[in-house]
Amino acid sequence: MASSAKLSLVTPPGVSLAMVAGEVSGDMLAARLIAGLRPHLPNARFHGIGGPRMIEQGFVSDVPLETLTVRGLFEIIPRYREIKGIQNRLRDRLLEERPAAFIGADYPGFNLGLEEQLRAQGIPTVHFVGPQIWAWRGGRIKKIQRAVSHMLVIFPFEEQIYRDAGVPVTYIGHPLAETIPLVPDTVAARTALGLAPDARVVTIMPGSRMGELKYLAEPFVRAAGLLAKRDPGLSFVVPMAGDRQRAYFNQIVAQAGLQGVPLTLVDGSSHTAIAAADAVLVASGTATLEVALFKKPMVIAYKVMRASWEIMRHMGYQPWIGLPNILAREFLVPELLQNAATPEAMADAVWAQLNDTARRDKLAGRFTEMHHSLLRNSASVSAEAVLRVIGK
Structure with a gap:
């Protein structure tokens, strides 16, 4: 194990709250919670595992967030011992430290197991956000009942599910609904990206994880190439999560011989890239909700290792995987999954989204x-729930 993954046992006195976020979306959610708690606990120490947004709020990350990031069912196997070792060392440290509470920010495969062990030893636990037991793995509710002192949920229909299961729960709204404007400024976004105000823009979002790029970068770029042939005036914007992702993306594009596709890669700025778009081709995940909140037509695609897919496709409880479709309870936007996510199919679907004006207007209304429905003061509401748990 690299030295960066070692855990110090030196903890200064005062109120301590331990947190773990294992992915970019959890980092964003947890950062807002820390911001909501700071006015009430100005001298508290927040530490554990987190990303740059949490660190901006004064969080101390004992292990880099990237150490935990794994995608798919089988992809975790080679790294199981490493990640389990991190979990065990963090557990031992927290049992010695006795923080006021442990807060797991999403990442349920890691956090629920840790929460169960900590709660059994008398440490209050908060899980933020509720695992998607309404989508798959509903049997996980039994573990949640043992592991979680209080659940924070970000979708309105989830509150009753946990209440019926006897798990204390608070609906806090979705933080993205606060950070994304109700009326996005498309012209300003295009100006920021150096695009003409009247450009036709397709934003390509193959994901921020290396596993997502591995499976989606090439077909997404091939789809862009097909669209460029239909309309050479189209502009394609691809936000990159970091230097590592950019380098890997460029490697995949070069290996596939697709350097001629007219792509504009931008560092970060995913919200600007979405706001600038007429349509978005997006990997399934939190980004699909971001696109919906920017009121943009989209095509959702998803590909993983074949063995993972064969298991996952039999475990779902509903016909949708994209968050906008799940919230709407219907196929508002197309989903192209695994073998169906071909460049040709994606290009056709994006083309339809670009050119169906009536459909675009209807989507904008539904997304508004x-x-x-998701708009709350999530930082304040979630902080109040945590303060109740720790008796403050």
Whole structure:
């Protein structure tokens, strides 16, 4: 194990709250919670495992967030011992430290197991956000009942599910609904990216994880190439999560011989790239909700290792995987999964989204309704729930 993954046992006195976020989305959620808690606990120490947004709020990450990032069912196997070792060392440290509470920010495969062990030893646990037991693995509710002192949920329909299971729960709204404007400024976004105000823009979002790029970068770029042939005036914007992702993406594009596809890669700025778009081709995940909150037509695609897919496709409880479709309870936007996610199919679907004006207007209205339903002061509401758990 690299030295960066070692855990110090030196903890200064005062209120301590331990947190773990294992992915970019959890980092964003946890950062807002820390911001909500700071006015009430100005001298508290927040530490554990987190990313740059949490660190901006004064969080101390004992292990880099990237150490935990794994995608798919089988992809975790080679790294199981490493990740389990991190979990065990963190558990031992927290049992010695006795923080006021442990807060798991999403990442349920890691956090629920840790929470169960900590709660059994009398440490209050908060899980933020609720695992998607309404989508798959509903049997996980039994573990949640043992592991979680209080659940924070970000979708309105989840509250009753946990309440019925006897798990204390608070609906806090979705933080993205607060950070994304109700009326996005497309012209300003295009200006920021150096695009003409009247450009036709397709934003390509193959994911921030290396595993996502491995399976989606090439077909997404091939789809862009097909669209460019239909309309050479199209502009393609691809936000990159970091230097590592950019280098890997470029490697995949070069290996596939696709350097001629007219792509503009931008560092970060994913919200600007979405706001600038007429349509978005996006990997399934939190980014699909971001696109919906920006009121943009989209095509959702998803590909993983074949063995993982064969298991996962039999475990779902509903016909949708994209968050906008799940919230709407219908196929508002197309989903192209695994073998169906071909460059040709994606290009056709994006082309339809670009050119169906009536459909675009209808989507904007539905996404606006969705935005209002998710809008709460999430930092304040979640902080109040945590303060109740720790008796402050």
